[in-house]
Amino acid sequence: MTEDKHPPPSTRRDFYSTAINGLGSMIAAALALPAALYLFVGARTEKHAGFVEAAKLDDLQIGKPREVTFERTIVDGWRTSREKTIAWVVRTDAKNVVAYSPQCTHLGCAYHFEEGQNQFVCPCHDSLFSIDGKVLGGPAPRPLDRYNVRVDSGKLLIGNQIQKA
């Protein structure tokens, strides 16, 4: 193949650069798209059979918060383990119970229940929550987060999803 010493005629040059840019962009896209999905969509981690027994309904008094500890399966990447988990549960009536995630909605400190004041108190920045989870004071931006719960045959079952108010 012989070519002139001068640059190839502009049509051929244009064709070449179009081919380079077009094919190059297709390759880049074909690499970038799966990479983006890989990085940003995350893992299809299986949700383990959600509900775990945490307490007997009869052991809970209406309107009186109790800290319950229960074991559940935690799936962390490729590792599955059993871990102790804590929830604050409040029985609201004969049939219903709410379970709060044990962390303050401000910055994640563990709060506790003050019997005398009948409210939850966070020791970090003095956020206060009522026993129905509402913010009574302090910097907490939203009510306490709740676990999904079910009551079945007199038992309190706590799920693995946390709902933000």
Next chain:
Amino acid sequence: MINHVLDWLEDRTGIPSAIRHFMNEEIPASAGWHQVLGSVAAFGFLVQVLTGILLALNYAPTPGDAYDSLRYIVTEVTRGRLVRGLHHWGASLMIVTVVLHMLQVFLWGAYKKPREATWIAGVLLLLLTLAFGLSGYLLPWDNRAYWGTVVTTRISALAPGAGPLVLKLLGSDGASIGVVTFARFYAAHVLILPPLTLLLIALHVYLVRRHGVAPVPSDENQPKKKFYPGQVAKDTVAIFLWFALLMGMAILARVPLGHVADPTDLSYVPRPEWYFLFLFQFLKFFDGPMEVLGAVVIPTLAIFALVLVPFIDRGKMTAVTKRIGAMGVVAFAAFAWAGLTARAVATTPEVREMDLAMIQPWQEISAGNLASIGFFRQANCAGCHTISLTGGVNSAGPDLTAAPSERTPEWLLEHFNAKAKLVDSQAQMLAVFVTKRSEKAVKAWATAPQTAIDGALIYLANDCAGCHKINGVGADEGPPLNGVGERREHTWIERHFANPTKYVSNSSMPGFQFNPQDLKLITDYISAIPR
């Protein structure tokens, strides 16, 4: 605006003009499609770096965890299987490309003075590419990886004089492979080899630029061309086709993940990756004390010969069509390589190892549990009991996947009697299942295919569990059936049913005459039970 930025960049860094200078390099008039392979190899390296980094983001480089994390990547991470496929097949294509590149340079005689150093850098790059393949082979930590690498370390231990040192360097005691060897291979693969390769690619490209693309005799009277855009376009087209091929392989050809590395599994027959099979076969010509010749001495001499090529062939540049000697060498090498590889492939026993990344929960529960899922479906229990894993509560009966039933067996039997048409043995099995089901069984509940359930039902109806175990449940009279699909061929299992003593002379198993449909169902079912 853009011009402004470019001017600034030019003034402060000189990068734009450097790129222009690079693109405007003069190349001989004969340059063309046969010279695209170097660019393709460089692009292949880039793909390996990118996919390697992506894999590393979800990979735990210690034995055991390595396997679990890779299984996680290919089964749960979005596009994880594709990324692994690109990296795996990319490695193979890299080797093909680098070798083809070398063959082209060899055939054209482009290594001749003053390009000897370019050639030597290229030979080193070929060795680095192979080292990547060798070190990466261990990282999935499945049986294939483990046993293949055991052989590799044993071979390197044969090196005269240096053997013990090499073993020390590989962190191996010569017998087995442990955490230290794993760490060494991983460190080599991700920390040592990549910068070395990058450095050598830079040197290689620099040398190509320094001496220019090798001309052929007919170029003398021809005006030169520019690298951009003609040759760049050809390179891009080649890269595009190469990448399309890689994508196709990554999507269509699944890379299996075998059993986790098991040093006690003496039945495993290790084989190296396909590009090392010729060496593996070559080694078979050398027995006993001669082994070191085939394993170390001759390969080392071959590498030296490769390095010395430009010093052996010092003649003037001639047209490629006149390089009969070079063609002869290439033909001989290709013939020997193909023959050895074909022989190695022919003598490789068929591997029936299961792809563990594909194992479903139903394959890991007892036949009774699987059959119970069948009874549950058959009696339409789901009409009242939802079986969602997250615990929907919109149904009349409790969600039995959320928590096991706490009813007494008597209550359950009565309940089944009233609501479903099950015979006693079925009802009893289902009662045990709903009160004592495992986590795996819960997952299988919604997903088990009906054919597998039918297989389990046939298995139970013929009381196979009276002699055999599946996933730990059953009797010990006959051999456990886990992994039978890997030990025996499908047709063997089918024929064995009708006449066991014909296949196992001391067998006490009675013959079973199944109709063709049932025979397929039960054979498929037991073949699918993992080891």
